[in-house]
Amino acid sequence: MRPHEAVEIVLRPEDLDIVAVDQGQLVVTVDTQLFRGDYYEITAYDTDQNRWLIHSTNPAKDGQQVGLFFEPEDVHIMRFGESEEDFDARLDSYEEEE
Numbered sequence: 001m002r003p004h005e006a007v008e009i010v011l012r013p014e015d016l017d018i019v020a021v022d023q024g025q026l027v028v029t030v031d032t033q034l035f036r037g038d039y040y041e042i043t044a045y046d047t048d049q050n051r052w053l054i055h056s057t058n059p060a061k062d063g064q065q066v067g068l069f070f071e072p073e074d075v076h077i078m079r080f081g082e083s084e085e086d087f088d089a090r091l092d093s094y095e096e097e098e
Contacts, residue, residue: 006080013039013055015074024067028052030060 021027028044035041042054044066052068060066078087 008078008080008082010076010078011070011074015070016054016056017069018042018054018056018058018060019067019069021065021067024069026068027065028054028068030062030064030066032062033060035059 026046028046031043031045033040033042036055039055039057040059042052042056042060044052044054044060046052054068076087079090082090
């Protein structure tokens with residue numbers, strides 16, 4: 001990664017739980033929610049106005065504040081627009097450097 005490089009923080013849906021505000025590592029405010037058949041697609045913003053796109057089986061209400069809970073090892077940091085293949089190759093290159 002380069003200084004000030006745009007990144008995407010990625011968590012698998014099964015690794016992210018919507019919880020009460022006081023139980024989350026991060027608090028977001030729900031902007032919109034769409035039901036996609038098997039899950040809800042929720043757009044939310046944190047206090048720094050970072051946009052969070054959340055796929056969850058748990059619904060939330062527009063304007064509602066919710067907590068997001070996840071384990072630190074479940075966080076993946078990808079370059080903005082990076083493909084999964086490029087991400088995997090970059091991780092492999094780090095292991096080769098060790």
